[in-house]
Amino acid sequence: MDRKAFKLPFRRQALTKYPCPTCSKGLLKVKKDSFHFKETRSSERAHPHEAWDPDWIEYVYGCLFECTNSECKDVISSSGVGFVSEYGSYDEEGNPDIDWDDYFVPRYFNPHLKLFSLPKETPESVSEEIEKSFALFFCDPSSSANHTRIALENLLTHLKIKRYITSGGRRSYLALHKRIELLPRKYEHVKDILFAIKWLGNAGSHSQREVSPDDVLDAYELMEELLAEVLTNKRKKVKFLAKKINKKKGPK
Numbered sequence: 083m084d085r086k087a088f089k090l091p092f093r094r095q096a097l098t099k100y101p102c103p104t105c106s107k108g109l110l111k112v113k114k115d116s117f118h119f120k121e122t123r124s125s126e127r128a129h130p131h132e133a134w135d136p137d138w139i140e141y142v143y144g145c146l147f148e149c150t151n152s153e154c155k156d157v158i159s160s161s162g163v164g165f166v167s168e169y170g171s172y173d174e175e176g177n178p179d180i181d182w183d184d185y186f187v188p189r190y191f192n193p194h195l196k197l198f199s200l201p202k203e204t205p206e207s208v209s210e211e212i213e214k215s216f217a218l219f220f221c222d223p224s225s226s227a228n229h230t231r232i233a234l235e236n237l238l239t240h241l242k243i244k245r246y247i248t249s250g251g252r253r254s255y256l257a258l259h260k261r262i263e264l265l266p267r268k269y270e271h272v273k274d275i276l277f278a279i280k281w282l283g284n285a286g287s288h289s290q291r292e293v294s295p296d297d298v299l300d301a302y303e304l305m306e307e308l309l310a311e312v313l314t315n316k317r318k319k320v321k322f323l324a325k326k327i328n329k330k331k332g333p334k
């Protein structure tokens with residue numbers, strides 16, 4: 083997973099690093115003549131202010147992206163916000179100069195991007211929640227993290243870990259933490275990963291702290307590893323990341 087690709091703003095003339103959600107091979111580029119953007123009203127109104135600077139500017143945009151893979155060329159719609167920022171350049175004499183350019187940050191993609199690929203063995207109850215998480219990644223990281231937590235609950239159900247306990251004739255839900263502890267011995271080596279995803283997902287649902295896109299990307303890296311371990315028997319290590327999150331009992 084190329085974390086940077088999903089965090090950096092894009093410039094409308096440049097090729098983005100967003101992978102095409104249809105073919106996963108091409109990258110997305112703004113389709114010619116489809117990019118529309120405008121400065122917001124409150125941004126325009128701020129111009130007369132004596133301290134005004136171009137980096138106060140705020141835009142909204144809408145556009146179509148096209149896949150660069152000539153065999154795919156699928157189109158994806160997107161909208162979001164934008165800003166102006168300086169970058170280093172050179173003037174005609176070759177002296178260092180400062181220039182301004184417009185940068186854009188997506189809030190929505192339709193169809194949504196796929197931030198990591200799921201093994202083909204992934205049960206539908208899990209993949210559905212991961213897809214919901216992908217759809218919310220750019221506009222609502224907290225809800226996005228929360229869906230990874232639900233995916234985790236559904237994975238445990240798929241692994242036949244019980245969801246309820248019955249005592250005194252009353253049935254009640256088992257806490258996720260408890261369910262992870264109930265995993266049989268053969269999953270001992272992935273428990274840390276499950277706990278780490280749980281902490282990140284908890285932050286998403288209880289919101290004592292704002293969940294950042296980086297926190298969700300952490301959850302995706304852990305989930306990618308977990309699904310490969312549990313569903314496909316591939317072995318890789320993200321134990322370091324899991325350890326850090328578990329130590330903090332929340333996003334690092």
Ligand SMILES: [Zn+2]
Pocket residue numbers: 102103104105106107108149150151154155156
């Ligand atoms: Zn494509």
